Amino acid sequence: MPHPERRLDALGLTLPQVVPPVATYVPAVRSGAHVHVSGQVPLREGRLIAAGRLGDTVSVELGYACARQCALNSLAALKAEAGDLTAVARVVKALVFVASTADFTRHPEVGDGASDLLCEIFGDAGRHARSAVGVMSLPLNAPVELELLVELHQPARG
Template identity: 65%
Template sequence: MSDGTVEQRLADLGLTLPEVAAPLASYVPAVRSGAHVFTAGQLPLSSGELVATGKVGGEVSAEEAQAAARQCALNALAAVKSVVGTLDAVRQVVKVTVFVASTPDFTGQPVVANGASELLGDVFGDAGRHARSAVGVPVLPIDAPVEVELVVEVD
């Protein structure tokens, strides 16, 4: 990126990369396969605590869920870094999948997913443009409102 390192860009946005969240079960936070890194689903944990709990459209507003999706994306970036050593190795964010634990009548999953997508665009510029799925689900682990997974191409 012409604006310096990816982590400097995060700092310019007032963000810091968190520590990699410990897995909740038998898996690893991210795996590299060839030129791609696949992250496990990342919850909106900050300092070991969920930033929100409950269902979007119920206890959690769309705006709160969007912020939670942004936190999930930061956690996913930390997982990517744990595998490749530096986020400057990311050539392209390929695919983002966002799961939204929502009430049956909530249909704003794409708006919630924008929290992750916009962060990735802000951080990586054109390399942050990606394909995406935003899926409503009945429940997520530990009552999280959002979970995000990434596929990125790396050097």
């Protein structure tokens, strides 16, 4: 598998700066071999790429793009905590929150925006368990938020 950042380059993508927290938390925390990435919303250059709810003002296609941006922001936070994306052994779990109307049921399709990108970047190591759930609202009126749990390679014992 090529270096994850070379895969990003091949896709025409670059990692953004780590999104600063909007409250009292940190973007990512390492605990042993795992990194927990805090919920990331679809901010690009300091602005939401969309606002509102799925089933109302945000289409499934735009929700997918939002989830993809959330994944890029998550990877930036992950890299800042782990030092390098090559440290990733496996993406373990993704939790996708979708701000939606009560009758919206296409949460999995929205979440695929994040999941597809993680698989494109990490190959089989990017395949993960996932939940995609609907909620009434998200911070900043974001339509999507993504939280990740990632396992890192263990250093060789000498």
